[in-house]
Amino acid sequence: MSEALRLDGIAKAFNPGRPNEVTVLQGASLTLAPGEVVALVAPSGAGKSTLLHIAGLLDTADAGTVAIAGQDLTSASDRARTEARRRDVGFVYQFHHLLPEFTAAENVILPQLADGAGEGRAAERAADLLGRVGLTGRASHRPAALSGGEQQRVAFCRALANAPKLLLADEPTGNLDPATSDVVFDMLLGLVRETGLAALIATHNPELAARMDRTVTLEAGQLV
Numbered sequence: 001m002s003e004a005l006r007l008d009g010i011a012k013a014f015n016p017g018r019p020n021e022v023t024v025l026q027g028a029s030l031t032l033a034p035g036e037v038v039a040l041v042a043p044s045g046a047g048k049s050t051l052l053h054i055a056g057l058l059d060t061a062d063a064g065t066v067a068i069a070g071q072d073l074t075s076a077s078d079r080a081r082t083e084a085r086r087r088d089v090g091f092v093y094q095f096h097h098l099l100p101e102f103t104a105a106e107n108v109i110l111p112q113l114a115d116g117a118g119e120g121r122a123a124e125r126a127a128d129l130l131g132r133v134g135l136t137g138r139a140s141h142r143p144a145a146l147s148g149g150e151q152q153r154v155a156f157c158r159a160l161a162n163a164p165k166l167l168l169a170d171e172p173t174g175n176l177d178p179a180t181s182d183v184v185f186d187m188l189l190g191l192v193r194e195t196g197l198a199a200l201i202a203t204h205n206p207e208l209a210a211r212m213d214r215t216v217t218l219e220a221g222q223l224v
Contacts, residue, residue: 003070004166004198005032005055010064011221012050024050025061026221032198034165037189039209040202042218048202049170051218055200056089056168057081069165086115090159090197092169092188096151098143104130104154105139111161122161129157132194133187149180156188160195167192167199174204181205 012025024047032038042048053059054066057073065074068088073081098107105126112122130139133153143151152172159167172188173181185208192199201212209215216223 002033003031003067004034004036005030005200006065006067007031007051007055007223008065008067010051010054010061010066012047012054012059012061023221025054027064028218028221028223029064030200030216030223032166032200034198035196036214037192037199037201037212039212039215040200040218041204041206041209041215042202044204046218047221048218051223052168052170052200052202055166056091057085086111087162088165090162090164090167092152092155092159092167092172094171094174096143096155098151098154098158100143103140103142104135104146104150104157107143107154108157108161111158115162117162125161126157129160129191130154132191133157147180148176149184152176152184153187156191160191160197163195163197165197167197167201169199169201171202171204173208181208185211 007028007030010025010028013021013023015021028051040048054061065072067073068084073084108126108129109122112125127139130136133156135150135153138146138150173185176184189211203209
């Protein structure tokens with residue numbers, strides 16, 4: 001597989017054809033190689049989240065193509081997009097969005113069960129991932145009993161549970177204090193490096209961006 005992600009000529013506008021039309025993306029293009037960690041930087045409202053949603057098949061572009069792991073999914077059916085998203089893409093958001101009624105381990109197990117894994121194998125995978133981020137002793141705790149940094153580490157593990165080829169993260173440490181953010185980002189970067197997947201990580205933090213392989217900036221709807 002030569003490319004984990006290819007975006008070519010992505011365009012997106014909201015309220016097209018109306019007086020309040022807002023053009024967010026205008027021919028944005030980007031390629032990520034397997035194992036590459038790229039920072040996505042832009043001011044708030046510039047379209048970072050929209051770009052990530054299109055890259056992760058959660059939204060569709062008005063024009064352009066999206067390919068993940070070498071497969072062009074631009075015109076794929078909803079079912080094919082859902083399968084590709086579940087199989088090949090992991091998501092991490094600023095807020096963890098963990099299921100509150102389930103333990104940390106169960107939050108990592110559930111996406112694996114949805115992808116057809118057996119319970120035993122899913123539990124082993126969850127234990128391994130949680131152990132890598134120092135949460136072995138917290139695996140049986142529900143989210144409300146975890147700190148913000150611990151919750152986000154669980155969210156990282158959940159995103160990687162199905163061994164995706166591409167990780168998309170939208171300000172993954174933006175809801176944490178600076179000290180916790182640094183620790184949690186170290187763990188995220190370590191997990192990504194260990195697994196060798198490609199990652200596109202949106203951040204406002206220049207120090208975090210500098211620790212990635214390269215930085216792309218969203219300017220006037222294009223990636224530079």
